[in-house]
Amino acid sequence: MNDNLKRQLNELAREPNPLFRQDFLLTWEHDLKAFESVLRTAEILKSMHQQKLSAKMFDSGLAISIFRDKSTRTRFSFASAADYLGLSVQDVDEQKTQISHGETVRETANMISFLAEVIGIRDDMYLGEGDRYQREVQQAVRYGYQNGILHQQPTIINLQSDLDHPTQTLADLAKLRDYFGSLEALRGKKLAMTWAYSPSYGKPLSVPQGIIALMTRLGMEVTLAYPEGYDLLPDIVDQSKQSAQKSGGQFQVVHDMEEAFQNADVVYPKSWASFRVMEQRRDMLHAGNQEGLKQLEADCLAENARQVHWECNRAMMDATRDGQALYMHCLPADITGVNCQNGEVSTEVFDQYMPHTYHQAGFKPFVIAAMMVLSKIENPGKRLKKRCE
């Protein structure tokens, strides 16, 4: 164990744990102390892993994942985190279960949880539903625990909902802290969260919403940029404005990519659908309106196609501070000339920043592990120190 790790462990052991017995659904339900604990614990776990130290906190127990949308990195991040701590991953495959046979969410949630420590849920397809579903599961296991059905209450971790993507945005924050040296150093730094063109449509809003909601709380100067019509949820935009005021940061909305990039220290160009489209899509999906969906997709792609100039390329990057802003992406990106004809980012820019975006992704397993550890163990600093001795 090196000195830095020892110091971090001592600090963690001294601090109160604001996340003990807490779920993690939305960053705006937690205060800055909670983020600091997550980042510190994630950093500790990352160092321990690098130094080949064991972080087995559990002797057994399930970490259950429910993915209602495709996933590679979040799936493997969750599995890696669970395994590193000693939990076994069990995926709820809704095709293979009897959920379609008429089980209620309350019932299923309890039935799978008798020996479960954690439940991670991705449900980002339906606007107004993903977060609601996660809360239903949360209520269900709380009921089970309070009624003596479950010996323990599994922690719910949001692996992406219609509202927020906290394991992503806290991994992003970990990257920013690493890049700029400290959270304090983020104050006044300019971050451009911008829409970018993609040949697909209907990408979730959770990342841009999560980024503006989180980064405005850290005193950053956040610019949200998108073509007219690609709005995010108004509540989250309003809340970001207020957060910026409170934190001494700034928040503005513009409709021009280059304007947003002006003097930016960080750019995060990424495609998303407008929430109005997401609403129509949800209603059509529920109604089984295949014709409507086809038409909606065609309309959106046509609309999208008018925005093909929203591409993060060298010329755009030149507008940023010294032409050297940090380029961020949650991956996978639509890269012009690689996996599409025109995409969110040019090959040149993507390749230049590849080690950075990969490194950014590398924080996610440890952020998830940190959420697990903090929720389950009252003083993880003490416990982890023992593993390192």
Add this chain to the structure above:
Amino acid sequence: MNDNLKRQLNELAREPNPLFRQDFLLTWEHDLKAFESVLRTAEILKSMHQQKLSAKMFDSGLAISIFRDKSTRTRFSFASAADYLGLSVQDVDEQKTQISHGETVRETANMISFLAEVIGIRDDMYLGEGDRYQREVQQAVRYGYQNGILHQQPTIINLQSDLDHPTQTLADLAKLRDYFGSLEALRGKKLAMTWAYSPSYGKPLSVPQGIIALMTRLGMEVTLAYPEGYDLLPDIVDQSKQSAQKSGGQFQVVHDMEEAFQNADVVYPKSWASFRVMEQRRDMLHAGNQEGLKQLEADCLAENARQVHWECNRAMMDATRDGQALYMHCLPADITGVNCQNGEVSTEVFDQYMPHTYHQAGFKPFVIAAMMVLSKIENPGKRLKKRCE
């Protein structure tokens, strides 16, 4: 470790283990001593889990599950049991394997078992086949072990067949013991195992068959009730009669739900298909007779629809002893007004007993773990005591 747990462990350590090196396919292949060992071991493991004590009996090894039908609670119960004991779950996904490429059961069973400790199998779709398949696997691994191909013989656990569902019925028995205080207290208690209306058709017979076969052996007064035509396998009905005679219990068949509920201490209302329908269905499935299957389903649903009054509601419950019988269900239930228009049980009754049915389900992972432990370890009492010290 609390005193009750210590006492239980000492008793288990003193007793002979009737299940050492035994598979668990049908309750009627085992004697009452075996059930007592399973229930005691399950109770110990449940207490240990509640007291956050480790029950890691295995350092490595696979627990293989083969699900030929959808499953949530049994799948997760099996996975939880395996994980708690230190085994890793591997599911045989028949879509992803080469079984369709012409492997024989003997071959597959050996090929997956080189490092397997346990194989759990659900195969309840085809009357006359599920149990046979489990025995084929049993023979196969016995061959492998006897011929020096396998270093160990994996224990076969029936996770539901066409005949029996022992992990369910022993969990049910654990619930009854818990509810009434002891197995002895079950003598003379009246249990009504009744058919109930469901808008689906073709549900397996294994639960009602398993319940009448098991509970008649414990001196209970078992009434089996169903509309004319919804017979169970005659062999199992006959055997239940004989068991009741031997145990000093009673067994009768009636064709009226209310009659069965009269003064019952326990009611278990649940839909199933008649075995004659299951036979026709099996033959049509084998013949790929899609037209026939559609017609059979239509006929059965029409027949079912005449039995919509077989619903467990407040009025029915009022007929039971003091109107307060214990309502049991293996879940998921078809609940009127929740997941269907008319179902097996009214919302009111289901909600009233929800903590009980959930609690009932909570025994299953520990019953399965008990079967694993007893089969694999000669004196599990001694071994588990060490884990608690």
Add this chain to the structure above:
Amino acid sequence: MNDNLKRQLNELAREPNPLFRQDFLLTWEHDLKAFESVLRTAEILKSMHQQKLSAKMFDSGLAISIFRDKSTRTRFSFASAADYLGLSVQDVDEQKTQISHGETVRETANMISFLAEVIGIRDDMYLGEGDRYQREVQQAVRYGYQNGILHQQPTIINLQSDLDHPTQTLADLAKLRDYFGSLEALRGKKLAMTWAYSPSYGKPLSVPQGIIALMTRLGMEVTLAYPEGYDLLPDIVDQSKQSAQKSGGQFQVVHDMEEAFQNADVVYPKSWASFRVMEQRRDMLHAGNQEGLKQLEADCLAENARQVHWECNRAMMDATRDGQALYMHCLPADITGVNCQNGEVSTEVFDQYMPHTYHQAGFKPFVIAAMMVLSKIENPGKRLKKRCE
């Protein structure tokens, strides 16, 4: 720990480890020392398992499998090996991941590997592509490790490619060593690697290619036999000729099954497609040429049907040395009268050698575990000895 195991562990501890930090893609990229290390380590692990000794070398970490073709024994062998060493298996299900959403191989490989120790890949469907894909993954994780993205470089293990199937052929070699007493005893033994009739078409070439490439290096007299037109990749055939010359063995190609069986000590009759067919098939698959594929299959099956006499039956076996050659197969075999009307082998011969083919398969989990251990641990002899004390 018995004496033989102790002796083997001491020898392993003394030897240099030629596979430390090495991937295992093709046998011809490794020298004989490497095979000896794999076989010795596999034997040690097999003995340890038989003696119920723990071989937990890892406290945590993922063993990732990517199966681009169906698999039972390799899937379970990989899972068993990983579990025995303390790694958790995570399967990349390309349906459930975002790979179809445009991720590059480089990206996916890194995203899943943050806590991965091993990646096993089966990709044998497309001639000229399986090996290339494995090397892409290899390059990707090397990039990740060198750029500080991954804390460790996961070992790539070929679980079958278009070129070779090293975990199979080394398990085969382990069986041969066990059967004949030593590797030295294989010198001059005659092995017939022959095509055999199967009612299916398009089986991979990796096993026959891997067998001739490997066994010629051990001084065996290898005869490759197939009907005109069912050629293997010319490069590998040429290389096998040269290997035989170097090793003092022999290599010849004939077009008559019986001729190949003459005085053979070992026969390995197995169906495959010619590489020309595999090339056409690949191109048609890529072009989505369904009509062409149907026609190709029909043509091949018609062509196959003319070769129905290439069956390993008693009469054929009578031609071998004393009529008692060892019959080998990688399983599953097409057995006449069992899973097809006419197949690769008669029931009589298959049944006679069943314990041998099953035993042969039983080496695979330990060969895979040996590859993992040798690649990850500089001196596994020392480490495993500690586990046995």
